[in-house]
Amino acid sequence: MGEIKVDARGMACPGPISALIRAYRKANNGDTIEVLATDPGFKPDVQAWVKRTGNELVELTEEGGVIKAVIKVTAKK
Amino acid sequence: MAKGLGIVMFSGTADKFIPLGVLTQTAANLGVPVKIFVTGFALLYFTKKKPEPRFPKEFEDFVPKIHEGLERVNAPSWYDMLKDAKDIGDVKVYVCSLMAEVVGVKKEDLDPIVDDVVGATFFMQETGDYELIFI
Numbered sequence: 001m002g003e004i005k006v007d008a009r010g011m012a013c014p015g016p017i018s019a020l021i022r023a024y025r026k027a028n029n030g031d032t033i034e035v036l037a038t039d040p041g042f043k044p045d046v047q048a049w050v051k052r053t054g055n056e057l058v059e060l061t062e063e064g065g066v067i068k069a070v071i072k073v074t075a076k077k
Numbered sequence: 078m079a080k081g082l083g084i085v086m087f088s089g090t091a092d093k094f095i096p097l098g099v100l101t102q103t104a105a106n107l108g109v110p111v112k113i114f115v116t117g118f119a120l121l122y123f124t125k126k127k128p129e130p131r132f133p134k135e136f137e138d139f140v141p142k143i144h145e146g147l148e149r150v151n152a153p154s155w156y157d158m159l160k161d162a163k164d165i166g167d168v169k170v171y172v173c174s175l176m177a178e179v180v181g182v183k184k185e186d187l188d189p190i191v192d193d194v195v196g197a198t199f200f201m202q203e204t205g206d207y208e209l210i211f212i
Binding site: 010013014018021039049052 | 078099102103105106107108150151152153161165
Protein backbone atom coordinates (compact mmCIF):
# COMPACT_ATOMS: atom_id res chain seq x y z
CA MET A 1 0.00 0.00 0.00
CA GLY A 2 2.20 2.79 -1.23
CA GLU A 3 1.67 6.49 -0.88
CA ILE A 4 2.48 8.53 -3.94
CA LYS A 5 2.77 12.29 -3.78
CA VAL A 6 2.28 14.49 -6.84
CA ASP A 7 3.11 18.18 -6.71
CA ALA A 8 1.21 19.82 -9.56
CA ARG A 9 1.22 23.30 -8.05
CA GLY A 10 1.77 25.95 -10.70
CA MET A 11 0.61 23.70 -13.51
CA ALA A 12 -2.18 24.92 -15.76
CA CYS A 13 -5.15 22.83 -16.91
CA PRO A 14 -5.01 19.99 -17.90
CA GLY A 15 -1.48 19.54 -16.50
CA PRO A 16 -2.46 18.41 -12.97
CA ILE A 17 -4.67 15.59 -14.31
CA SER A 18 -1.87 14.49 -16.66
CA ALA A 19 0.50 14.50 -13.66
CA LEU A 20 -2.01 12.41 -11.71
CA ILE A 21 -2.25 9.93 -14.58
CA ARG A 22 1.51 9.54 -14.77
CA ALA A 23 1.50 8.59 -11.09
CA TYR A 24 -1.58 6.39 -11.55
CA ARG A 25 0.20 4.39 -14.25
CA LYS A 26 2.85 3.32 -11.75
CA ALA A 27 0.39 2.73 -8.90
CA ASN A 28 -1.25 -0.49 -7.77
CA ASN A 29 -4.66 -1.11 -6.27
CA GLY A 30 -4.60 -0.13 -2.62
CA ASP A 31 -2.06 2.68 -3.12
CA THR A 32 -3.03 6.27 -2.43
CA ILE A 33 -2.07 9.23 -4.59
CA GLU A 34 -1.99 12.68 -3.09
CA VAL A 35 -2.09 15.56 -5.56
CA LEU A 36 -1.49 19.20 -4.74
CA ALA A 37 -2.64 21.68 -7.38
CA THR A 38 -3.32 25.38 -7.77
CA ASP A 39 -5.27 25.24 -11.04
CA PRO A 40 -8.82 26.27 -10.05
CA GLY A 41 -10.25 23.74 -12.51
CA PHE A 42 -8.58 20.86 -10.70
CA LYS A 43 -11.37 20.39 -8.13
CA PRO A 44 -14.15 19.56 -10.62
CA ASP A 45 -11.64 17.89 -12.96
CA VAL A 46 -10.36 15.40 -10.40
CA GLN A 47 -13.95 14.55 -9.42
CA ALA A 48 -14.78 13.92 -13.09
CA TRP A 49 -11.67 11.77 -13.50
CA VAL A 50 -12.57 9.67 -10.47
CA LYS A 51 -16.12 9.26 -11.78
CA ARG A 52 -14.75 8.20 -15.16
CA THR A 53 -12.17 5.75 -13.87
CA GLY A 54 -14.00 4.37 -10.83
CA ASN A 55 -11.23 5.06 -8.32
CA GLU A 56 -12.01 6.44 -4.90
CA LEU A 57 -11.70 10.08 -3.86
CA VAL A 58 -10.81 9.95 -0.19
CA GLU A 59 -10.19 13.64 0.40
CA LEU A 60 -10.69 16.88 -1.50
CA THR A 61 -9.83 20.08 0.31
CA GLU A 62 -8.67 23.57 -0.48
CA GLU A 63 -6.54 25.80 1.68
CA GLY A 64 -4.80 29.01 0.77
CA GLY A 65 -5.39 28.45 -2.93
CA VAL A 66 -3.93 24.95 -2.85
CA ILE A 67 -6.25 22.07 -3.67
CA LYS A 68 -5.40 18.72 -2.15
CA ALA A 69 -6.90 15.55 -3.54
CA VAL A 70 -6.24 12.12 -2.10
CA ILE A 71 -7.21 9.23 -4.34
CA LYS A 72 -7.31 5.60 -3.38
CA VAL A 73 -6.43 3.44 -6.34
CA THR A 74 -9.08 0.75 -6.63
CA ALA A 75 -9.86 0.44 -10.34
CA LYS A 76 -6.61 -0.81 -11.87
CA LYS A 77 -7.03 -3.90 -13.97
CA MET B 78 -19.04 9.68 -23.47
CA ALA B 79 -18.28 9.34 -27.17
CA LYS B 80 -16.16 6.44 -28.38
CA GLY B 81 -13.50 8.87 -29.48
CA LEU B 82 -12.75 12.44 -30.43
CA GLY B 83 -12.01 13.47 -34.00
CA ILE B 84 -10.51 16.90 -34.58
CA VAL B 85 -10.20 18.55 -37.97
CA MET B 86 -7.43 21.09 -37.44
CA PHE B 87 -7.75 23.69 -40.17
CA SER B 88 -6.93 27.11 -38.70
CA GLY B 89 -3.36 28.27 -38.76
CA THR B 90 -3.48 30.92 -36.05
CA ALA B 91 -1.83 30.54 -32.67
CA ASP B 92 -5.05 30.98 -30.68
CA LYS B 93 -6.60 27.87 -32.24
CA PHE B 94 -3.66 25.69 -31.28
CA ILE B 95 -4.36 26.21 -27.58
CA PRO B 96 -7.72 24.35 -27.64
CA LEU B 97 -6.16 21.71 -29.90
CA GLY B 98 -3.59 20.98 -27.19
CA VAL B 99 -6.00 21.20 -24.26
CA LEU B 100 -8.78 19.08 -25.81
CA THR B 101 -6.37 16.44 -27.05
CA GLN B 102 -4.61 16.13 -23.73
CA THR B 103 -7.88 16.07 -21.80
CA ALA B 104 -9.31 13.32 -23.99
CA ALA B 105 -6.09 11.32 -23.59
CA ASN B 106 -6.32 11.80 -19.82
CA LEU B 107 -9.84 10.33 -19.85
CA GLY B 108 -8.80 7.39 -22.01
CA VAL B 109 -10.74 8.70 -25.01
CA PRO B 110 -8.96 7.97 -28.31
CA VAL B 111 -8.20 11.03 -30.45
CA LYS B 112 -7.63 11.29 -34.17
CA ILE B 113 -6.52 14.62 -35.58
CA PHE B 114 -6.80 15.47 -39.27
CA VAL B 115 -4.44 18.33 -40.09
CA THR B 116 -5.38 20.35 -43.11
CA GLY B 117 -5.71 23.93 -44.38
CA PHE B 118 -3.48 26.58 -42.85
CA ALA B 119 -2.62 24.34 -39.88
CA LEU B 120 -0.55 21.99 -42.01
CA LEU B 121 2.62 24.06 -42.07
CA TYR B 122 2.82 23.89 -38.27
CA PHE B 123 3.19 20.13 -38.53
CA THR B 124 6.29 20.31 -40.71
CA LYS B 125 9.88 20.29 -39.53
CA LYS B 126 10.20 23.97 -40.55
CA LYS B 127 7.32 25.28 -38.46
CA PRO B 128 6.50 28.94 -39.03
CA GLU B 129 6.26 31.34 -36.09
CA PRO B 130 2.72 31.08 -34.70
CA ARG B 131 0.69 34.18 -35.41
CA PHE B 132 -2.47 35.51 -33.78
CA PRO B 133 -5.39 36.74 -35.88
CA LYS B 134 -5.16 40.45 -36.74
CA GLU B 135 -8.52 41.38 -35.24
CA PHE B 136 -7.38 40.32 -31.77
CA GLU B 137 -3.88 41.76 -31.87
CA ASP B 138 -4.57 44.14 -28.98
CA PHE B 139 -5.20 41.06 -26.76
CA VAL B 140 -2.00 39.31 -27.74
CA PRO B 141 0.40 40.80 -25.16
CA LYS B 142 -2.07 39.98 -22.37
CA ILE B 143 -2.48 36.41 -23.62
CA HIS B 144 1.28 35.92 -23.89
CA GLU B 145 1.80 37.29 -20.40
CA GLY B 146 -1.02 35.11 -19.03
CA LEU B 147 0.17 31.91 -20.68
CA GLU B 148 3.60 32.50 -19.19
CA ARG B 149 2.17 33.28 -15.76
CA VAL B 150 0.14 30.06 -15.57
CA ASN B 151 3.01 28.00 -17.00
CA ALA B 152 0.89 26.78 -19.88
CA PRO B 153 2.86 24.34 -22.01
CA SER B 154 3.00 24.90 -25.76
CA TRP B 155 0.35 23.21 -27.92
CA TYR B 156 3.11 21.01 -29.31
CA ASP B 157 4.19 19.81 -25.87
CA MET B 158 0.55 19.17 -24.94
CA LEU B 159 0.12 17.04 -28.06
CA LYS B 160 3.35 15.15 -27.38
CA ASP B 161 2.24 14.56 -23.81
CA ALA B 162 -1.19 13.39 -24.99
CA LYS B 163 0.43 10.93 -27.38
CA ASP B 164 2.50 9.60 -24.52
CA ILE B 165 -0.50 9.25 -22.18
CA GLY B 166 -3.20 7.99 -24.51
CA ASP B 167 -4.23 6.80 -27.94
CA VAL B 168 -3.66 9.86 -30.11
CA LYS B 169 -3.01 9.82 -33.84
CA VAL B 170 -2.09 12.77 -36.03
CA TYR B 171 -2.89 12.51 -39.72
CA VAL B 172 -2.00 15.01 -42.40
CA CYS B 173 -4.44 15.63 -45.23
CA SER B 174 -2.95 14.31 -48.46
CA LEU B 175 -4.71 16.91 -50.61
CA MET B 176 -3.36 19.87 -48.63
CA ALA B 177 0.11 18.29 -48.45
CA GLU B 178 0.13 18.14 -52.24
CA VAL B 179 -1.22 21.69 -52.53
CA VAL B 180 1.58 23.19 -50.42
CA GLY B 181 4.23 20.79 -51.73
CA VAL B 182 4.90 19.06 -48.41
CA LYS B 183 6.36 15.56 -48.62
CA LYS B 184 6.24 12.87 -45.93
CA GLU B 185 9.87 13.48 -45.06
CA ASP B 186 9.15 17.20 -44.43
CA LEU B 187 6.66 16.39 -41.67
CA ASP B 188 7.30 16.69 -37.96
CA PRO B 189 7.74 13.32 -36.17
CA ILE B 190 4.51 13.98 -34.26
CA VAL B 191 2.63 13.12 -37.47
CA ASP B 192 1.66 9.46 -37.83
CA ASP B 193 0.70 9.37 -41.49
CA VAL B 194 -0.52 11.19 -44.58
CA VAL B 195 -4.08 10.12 -45.37
CA GLY B 196 -7.13 11.06 -47.40
CA ALA B 197 -10.44 12.35 -46.08
CA THR B 198 -12.10 8.97 -46.67
CA PHE B 199 -9.71 7.23 -44.30
CA PHE B 200 -10.24 9.87 -41.64
CA MET B 201 -14.02 9.80 -41.94
CA GLN B 202 -14.09 6.02 -41.84
CA GLU B 203 -11.78 5.90 -38.81
CA THR B 204 -13.81 8.49 -36.89
CA GLY B 205 -17.29 7.34 -37.97
CA ASP B 206 -18.46 6.78 -34.40
CA TYR B 207 -16.46 9.62 -32.83
CA GLU B 208 -17.49 13.12 -31.81
CA LEU B 209 -16.07 15.37 -34.47
CA ILE B 210 -14.98 18.96 -34.01
CA PHE B 211 -13.58 21.47 -36.45
CA ILE B 212 -11.00 23.97 -35.27
